[in-house]
Amino acid sequence: MDASYTAPPGNHDPDVVVLAENVEDVIESVLYARENGLPLVARGTGTGMSAGAVPLEGGLVLSTVKMKRVIDLNVNEKWIQCEPGLTTADVKNAAAKHSLFYPPDPSSYKISSIGGNIAENAGGLRCVKYGTTKDYVLGLKYIDADGNLQSTGSLSNQVDGMDLTPLLVGSEGLFGVIVETRLALIPAPRATYTVLAHFHDIYRALEAIYTFLPELVPSVCELIDGEVIKAISQHDPYPFPEGCKAALLVETDGEEEAAKLELNRVMEVLEDHDALEIHTAQNPEERERLWNLRRLISPALSRIADGKMNEDVVVPIGKMATLIERVEEIAKRYKVLIPIYGHAGDGNLHLNVMYKKANEENRIIAHEAIFDCFKTVIELGGTISGEHGIGAAKNQYMNLQFSEDELNILRQIKHAFDPDNLFNPGKMLPPDSS
Numbered sequence: 001m002d003a004s005y006t007a008p009p010g011n012h013d014p015d016v017v018v019l020a021e022n023v024e025d026v027i028e029s030v031l032y033a034r035e036n037g038l039p040l041v042a043r044g045t046g047t048g049m050s051a052g053a054v055p056l057e058g059g060l061v062l063s064t065v066k067m068k069r070v071i072d073l074n075v076n077e078k079w080i081q082c083e084p085g086l087t088t089a090d091v092k093n094a095a096a097k098h099s100l101f102y103p104p105d106p107s108s109y110k111i112s113s114i115g116g117n118i119a120e121n122a123g124g125l126r127c128v129k130y131g132t133t134k135d136y137v138l139g140l141k142y143i144d145a146d147g148n149l150q151s152t153g154s155l156s157n158q159v160d161g162m163d164l165t166p167l168l169v170g171s172e173g174l175f176g177v178i179v180e181t182r183l184a185l186i187p188a189p190r191a192t193y194t195v196l197a198h199f200h201d202i203y204r205a206l207e208a209i210y211t212f213l214p215e216l217v218p219s220v221c222e223l224i225d226g227e228v229i230k231a232i233s234q235h236d237p238y239p240f241p242e243g244c245k246a247a248l249l250v251e252t253d254g255e256e257e258a259a260k261l262e263l264n265r266v267m268e269v270l271e272d273h274d275a276l277e278i279h280t281a282q283n284p285e286e287r288e289r290l291w292n293l294r295r296l297i298s299p300a301l302s303r304i305a306d307g308k309m310n311e312d313v314v315v316p317i318g319k320m321a322t323l324i325e326r327v328e329e330i331a332k333r334y335k336v337l338i339p340i341y342g343h344a345g346d347g348n349l350h351l352n353v354m355y356k357k358a359n360e361e362n363r364i365i366a367h368e369a370i371f372d373c374f375k376t377v378i379e380l381g382g383t384i385s386g387e388h389g390i391g392a393a394k395n396q397y398m399n400l401q402f403s404e405d406e407l408n409i410l411r412q413i414k415h416a417f418d419p420d421n422l423f424n425p426g427k428m429l430p431p432d433s434s
Ligand SMILES: Cc1cc2nc3c(=O)[nH]c(=O)nc-3n(C[C@H](O)[C@H](O)[C@H](O)COP(=O)(O)OP(=O)(O)OC[C@H]3O[C@@H](n4cnc5c(N)ncnc54)[C@H](O)[C@@H]3O)c2cc1C
Pocket: 002, 003, 041, 042, 043, 044, 045, 046, 047, 048, 049, 051, 052, 053, 064, 084, 105, 106, 107, 108, 111, 112, 113, 114, 115, 116, 117, 118, 119, 120, 121, 122, 123, 124, 125, 172, 173, 174, 176, 177, 178, 179, 298, 387, 388, 391, 424
């Protein structure tokens, strides 16, 4: 399993597990899987939320978590070259030693692997200002379906022409096994300011976002709804004010003076929008305190009900209020709880449909509710996954978003990389209906 709410029914035990320590182990595994007709599923640390690393058809699970070497870090050119098994935090820490910064930060950054981040094009809290993993991958080395080592981008000798790197980022283990990468770094911001503001109404919080976003680029802009606040409050004594139904965690960063000016403008807007209270972190400990509330969301929600479909949908920023209204209607119609939080600065909201795993009727209703949420997202011009990937959890919904022609193009690309469907079969692409 991974961290996804559910994998399709059946036994998902692998036949063989390999903990690769180097490129040779990966090549040998690919050749072994080929010769023995076994599907091969690459795996990082298994924090994926779309069942991408689950071996649906058994086969060989190839973990790259032991491949943890930092091969080089070039301060002048600002990049790090490393193996896929390092955690996101390892990469951030290696960069920080040289006052450099690796911005992508999925909330799972302490445990997720860089290989998994690349395969899922992981996002996170700082995407609003700094973009996602794809914006930092300069080049890759991967083992193809014939067991050959291939290089792309800045890790290939090719300096011009077609670059396969963008195709491999977000390919969810369908095209090959990533064994090395070169990632861009940037200078670390000199100053960071953090505020947590509370509102009696989530729509007022959204109006505040709509007011400051056109004027400045916060480095973090996270929205938390009332149900999420209730869940957090059961595990943390943080004094959310009476009547608090929404919260915004906002950060500005950069050069001291500019970041401070931006913070002041954000504070002004929050006050103008009737924020009940605004807590400003005065030092790194207070900042950590506010961030810990944000990090508590996922575990706190998991304690409300043992089933939690955490869907990372995205809509155009201006449509977030409509999405929330429509999700509230869906929740009422199906009588399910759907707490909402997420990266509001880039329209990426996490809809969490809560249900009891053991209750089959409950599970089916939860699926129906999420299906309606996905249809709404598409109607609003959005996408069903902003960062968690499709895997086996959402491939049955791909045709809500893509036409059969578009899906066929994706199938042809998969075929070009992997004609025998060796890598991660049954993921991302729905079965061909023709
Ligand atoms: C509490 C929590 C919070 C999270 N927050 C975020 C968030 O804010 N933003 C976000 O984007 N995600 C988030 N995630 C999801 C998850 O952490 C990311 O998708 C992460 O990138 C997965 O990395 P992993 O190493 O766990 O990959 P795995 O789950 O092991 O694998 C994921 C996919 O990558 C493929 N893969 C793994 N390694 C390789 C390789 N070497 N070569 C080729 N393919 C490979 C697998 O085949 C699979 O398809 C969160 C997860 C949790 C549990």
